[in-house]
Amino acid sequence: MGYLRWSLIALFAYSLVAPLMKIATEEIPTNVAVMVSNTMLVLAAAALIVTTDESVMAYLTHPRAPYLYVAGIALAVGILAYYKALALGPVSVVTPIFGMFLALSSLVGFLVLGESVTARKGLGLLFAVAAVYLSAGQ
Template structure:
């Protein structure tokens, strides 16, 4: 599958996940849901590593990539905990669109720090996305 196919799959499945998670959070505390869902995620990650014949230790060699991976762990943890907490306290129709704006943050950071090109269409797309979030959260 192409990267765009994977991205579309992630979009659809993650959207469904938010609704299922919101339903679960009606009776399950956010911390419990966080622990259960992420334990399953970690187990799936280890299964993929084994299935694809990768070595975790070989890639954690103290390089700059290891530092970036560590920082990604911190930001992912904060983001997921914040998302679960927000979803447990607020309506999915507001929380999920705000959370979904992470793509705009990633896009801007990619332009600034990764040297990815900024085009008029990207700027317009980001502005439209921001506008859609404003409309969806009112």
């Protein structure tokens, strides 16, 4: 299965996270919600590792492993803050603001990773920013 199909699966699955987490955190503390939901993620990843017979230990000291560790820290900070924001604010405002990570990640891809910038991609990013501005307004 190609990256576009995986992207669509990710889109539809992740689209359920904010509304479900908003409902959950109305009565469950956000730190508990983070632990439980991310434990589900860890268990799923562990099951995939086992079923695909991939070695984790071999990669813990890989030259690129520090990127994994820093990404993990960024993920932890981002998810903790996102769940807290969902508990405190409306999904219709929090999610578009959080979703700007897509545009910022694209910019990092252009500026740091040397990915190609086209007029179409630039226009898409501008529309994304405009969409967040318009949809996240109160």
